[in-house]
Amino acid sequence: MSTSNSSNSSAALVALSNDLANVVERAGQGVLAIHARHRVPSSGIHWQKGVAVAAEHTIKRDEEIQISVPDGRTVPATLAGRDPGTDIAVLKFDAGDLTPPDISDSSSLRIGHLVLAVSRSEGNHLGASFGAISAVGGTWRTWRGGQLDQFLRLDLAIYIGFSGSALVNAQGQVVGLNTSGLARGMAMAIPASTVNRVTKELLEKGHVSRGFLGIGMQPVILPAAVRERLKLASETGALLISVEPDGPAAQAGLMLGDVLLALDGQAIRDTDDIQAHLGSEKVGKQVSASILRGGALTQASIRIGERPRRGR
Amino acid sequence: MILQMNGDSAARFDEALSAVGEKLRRSTVQVFDGRRGAGSGVIWRADGWIVTNAHVVSGGSARIRFADGRTLEADIIARAAERDIAALYVAASDLPAAEIGASTAVRVGEIVLAAGSPFGVRGAVSAGVLHAVGPVPRVGKQRWLQADLELAPGNSGGPLADASGRVIGINSMIAMGLGLAIPSHEVEQFLRRAMRRREAA
Numbered sequence: 175m176s177t178s179n180s181s182n183s184s185a186a187l188v189a190l191s192n193d194l195a196n197v198v199e200r201a202g203q204g205v206l207a208i209h210a211r212h213r214v215p216s217s218g219i220h221w222q223k224g225v226a227v228a229a230e231h232t233i234k235r236d237e238e239i240q241i242s243v244p245d246g247r248t249v250p251a252t253l254a255g256r257d258p259g260t261d262i263a264v265l266k267f268d269a270g271d272l273t274p275p276d277i278s279d280s281s282s283l284r285i286g287h288l289v290l291a292v293s294r295s296e297g298n299h300l301g302a303s304f305g306a307i308s309a310v311g312g313t314w315r316t317w318r319g320g321q322l323d324q325f326l327r328l329d330l331a332i333y334i335g336f337s338g339s340a341l342v343n344a345q346g347q348v349v350g351l352n353t354s355g356l357a358r359g360m361a362m363a364i365p366a367s368t369v370n371r372v373t374k375e376l377l378e379k380g381h382v383s384r385g386f387l388g389i390g391m392q393p394v395i396l397p398a399a400v401r402e403r404l405k406l407a408s409e410t411g412a413l414l415i416s417v418e419p420d421g422p423a424a425q426a427g428l429m430l431g432d433v434l435l436a437l438d439g440q441a442i443r444d445t446d447d448i449q450a451h452l453g454s455e456k457v458g459k460q461v462s463a464s465i466l467r468g469g470a471l472t473q474a475s476i477r478i479g480e481r482p483r484r485g486r
Numbered sequence: 487m488i489l490q491m492n493g494d495s496a497a498r499f500d501e502a503l504s505a506v507g508e509k510l511r512r513s514t515v516q517v518f519d520g521r522r523g524a525g526s527g528v529i530w531r532a533d534g535w536i537v538t539n540a541h542v543v544s545g546g547s548a549r550i551r552f553a554d555g556r557t558l559e560a561d562i563i564a565r566a567a568e569r570d571i572a573a574l575y576v577a578a579s580d581l582p583a584a585e586i587g588a589s590t591a592v593r594v595g596e597i598v599l600a601a602g603s604p605f606g607v608r609g610a611v612s613a614g615v616l617h618a619v620g621p622v623p624r625v626g627k628q629r630w631l632q633a634d635l636e637l638a639p640g641n642s643g644g645p646l647a648d649a650s651g652r653v654i655g656i657n658s659m660i661a662m663g664l665g666l667a668i669p670s671h672e673v674e675q676f677l678r679r680a681m682r683r684r685e686a687a
Contacts, residue, residue, distance in 0.1 A: 184509075184650045186495065187502035191597035191649035194615060198595030214623055290595060290615075296623055302595040303634045304615040331634055331663055333617060 197346040198292055198302045204275025204348060205340050207242035207294040208251075208265070210235055215242070217293040217338035218265065219351060219369075220274045225377070227369055229337035230256045230263040231355035241267045242298045255376030259320025259384070260368060261353050264376040275340070278347035280324055280365040283307050291330055291352050291361075293339035301339075305330025315449055316356050319384065323368045326350060328361040336361070375454060385452030386481035388421020389414050393444040394433060396466070404471055408441045411466060412448065426476040428465065435471075436464040452478065506599060506651040507611035512553050513584035513653075514601040514644055516608065517560075517574070519545030526602035526644030527574065528653055530677060532583040536560060536574040537673055538643030539658050540567045548574050553582070553609065564680035569628070570658050571668055572643075573680035584645060587652030589631060589669035592616055598633050600657055600665060602644030612636045614665075622661055629672075631655040633665040641665070 208218040208228045216232035218241065226241060233239070233256060242248045251267040283289075285307055293301040311325030328341070332354050341350035341363040350363035375382050391412040401409070411433040417424050428434075434442050437451045438461050451461060457480045465472050517527045517538050525542030527550065529535075536550060548560040560574040599613045614635025621627050633646055637660050646655035646667040655667030 183505035184502045186498035187506055187597060187649040190499055195593035195596040199593065202594070292595075295618065297620060299618050299620050300594045301618040301632075302615055303617060304595070333634070333663060334623065 193344075194290065194302075194304065197342055197344070198290060198300060200346045201275050201290070201292050201340055201342040201348055202294070202300040203244050203272070205244070205292050205294045205300065207296070207298060207335070208232065208338060209240040209242070209248070214296055214334050215294075217295070217335045217340075219338070219340050219348060220269065220272060221277070221369065221373060222274055224266055224269045225254070225373065226251065226265040226267055227338075227351055227373055228263045228265060229351065229353040229355055230258050230261045231353070232337050233263045239265060241265065242294065243267075243269070243272055244294075244298075245270065245272060246298060248298075255380040255382075257320060257372050257376060257382040259316060259318050259382065260322060260364060260372050261316070261318070261320070261355050262351065262364060262369060262372045262376070264373050276347045277366055278343070278345075278349050279367060280326060280341075280349040280363070281367075283310060283326065283343065283349060285310055288344050289328065289330070290342045291328070291336060291339045292342050293333070293335040295335040301333060301335055303330045303333060303336070315446070318356070319449060320382075321368075321453060322364055323371075324365040326363040326365060328352070328363060330361055332359070332361050381483060383454045383457050384481040385454075385456040385478040386421070387423045387448070387452070387476060388418035388479065389423045389428065390416035391434065391445050391448070396433070400466070400469060404466070406435065408435065408443050410443045411435045412442050412445055422476050422479040426463070426474045428463070428474055428476070429467070431467075433466040434463060435466055437461050452481075503613060506647070506649065507601070509651040510584070510599060510601040510611060510645060510647050511609045512582045514553065514609075516551040516603050517542050517643060518549045518551070519543045520547050520549075521545045524551075524603055524606065524640060525642040526640060526657075528643070528645045528656060529581045529583045530586070530673070532579065532581045534576045534578050534581065535677060535681070536576065537656055537677060538572050538574060539656065540565045540570045540572045542643040543572050543574070550574070550576055563684050564676070566676065569668060569672070569676070571656065571673065571676050573677050575684065584647075584653040585651060586670055586674070587648050587650075587654040589654045589671045592619060592631065592648070592654055594618055597649040598631075598635060598654070599647045599649075599651070600633070600635055600637055600641055600644060601647070602641035602657065604638030604640040606640055617664055622664070622666060625661050625666070629669060630666040631669055633667060635665055637665040
């Protein structure tokens with residue numbers, strides 16, 4: 175085969191290759207290296223002018239954090255706040271003339287879409303990993319208690335500096351913050367809308383609040399006779415095994431030994447079901463609780479409190 | 487700037503990948519050094535010069551098996567263990583040499599292909615993207631083309647090529663999941679020295 179022949183047939187591949195390199199170069203202008211742990215840095219994204227987002231689990235210290243930016247400088251950064259629940263940390267730094275990358279909503283991503291993870295590593299070098307979206311789901315409660323607006327699983331290789339790197343779509347837009355810290359090392363992305371929501375709250379308050387009932391629970395199987403008599407649909411409920419004095423639940427009259435069956439009409443089958451009612455937006459709101467007490471159904475109205483913050 | 491992958495472009499992409507893979511396969515050889523297993527090598531010049539890794543020919547001899555099935559004994563002209571590179575010479579004049587690319591002009595994110603004999607499977611091609619260029623933490627200060635693609639032991643000494651099938655590096659090792667390749671411009675420098683040595687001899 176002659177050279178001209180082979181260059182003709184490779185044209186589609188060369189075009190795609192150039193597109194990918196362009197996408198990396200463009201998005202890379204918004205990708206940072208975050209020096210907040212021992213040895214190798216993690217990555218971060220220039221999310222708003224002077225505001226960087228990173229994977230919370232890679233931010234091992236609260237002070238003496240530095241950021242390497244695309245123009246070659248390494249500048250000091252201050253931690254604005256962290257939310258372990260969604261694995262997002264927000265930092266402030268002097269962005270100079272840098273502008274944030276083109277950030278877009280991730281809701282149009284479909285399984286099979288080509289994506290890149292763009293990182294920045296030691297020596298201020300860009301790193302790229304190429305793959306596809308392997309799973310897309312609705313809202314997802316993380317195992318650390320936060321909520322992601324969308325579940326995005328990635329089929330691409332994880333290299334050093336992956337966590338905090340940018341998920342970049344084929345149009346070159348940043349659509350999420352990558353992390354391997356939310357699901358046992360699996361490559362996934364925190365969608366842009368969740369990063370926006372958490373960043374706003376961290377910049378305003380320095381932390382993400384969570385709802386709080388002041389109860390300890392254990393799932394229990396409801397006796398068949400009781401279920402039949404009271405016409406209960408679910409087979410399990412949450413038994414209160416501790417009630418914090420003066421906590422929101424105690425103030426609403428809940429007692430040790432009560433079995434929580436539903437909140438706002440939604441069945442509580444185990445303790446995980448409670449989490450959906452304890453998002454930051456629920457703090458201060460009234461919620462109606464259906465309770466099984468002494469073999470009878472009763473109702474209570476609980477005003478959701480804010481979970482006390484543990485000292486860091 | 488914008489990727490447009492409709493059904494048609496996916497098909498053209500597929501076609502291009504197989505054409506480039508075929509081109510690369512022809513200039514890739516298997517290298518046996520008398521021990522178990524085989525490494526790979528790249529026909530760098532049609533007049534008999536083949537490049538591989540030093541560790542592929544640590545047995546001291548080298549028998550070359552070409553893509554068309556021919557086998558020839560090669561002389562090991564130069565071997566640099568510290569950079570893991572070796573220059574071999576076979577008495578031939580019309581070998582299907584690789585087209586050599588410019589490793590100094592590569593870009594992060596561009597498509598790269600590797601050919602070789604991973605696990606002894608002859609003529610295997612894998613594709614990915616260039617992850618980064620430069621030293622690798624904990625691997626030393628040498629510069630590497632770091633590729634985000636699947637490699638296996640038999641890929642050692644084989645080509646890393648760009649999207650047109652031009653060889654930009656020699657695959658040498660796998661570190662932290664990345665395929666590390668010696669940049670082609672370093673290979674050229676090394677080969678020039680080896681050629682002078684052979685002329686002098």
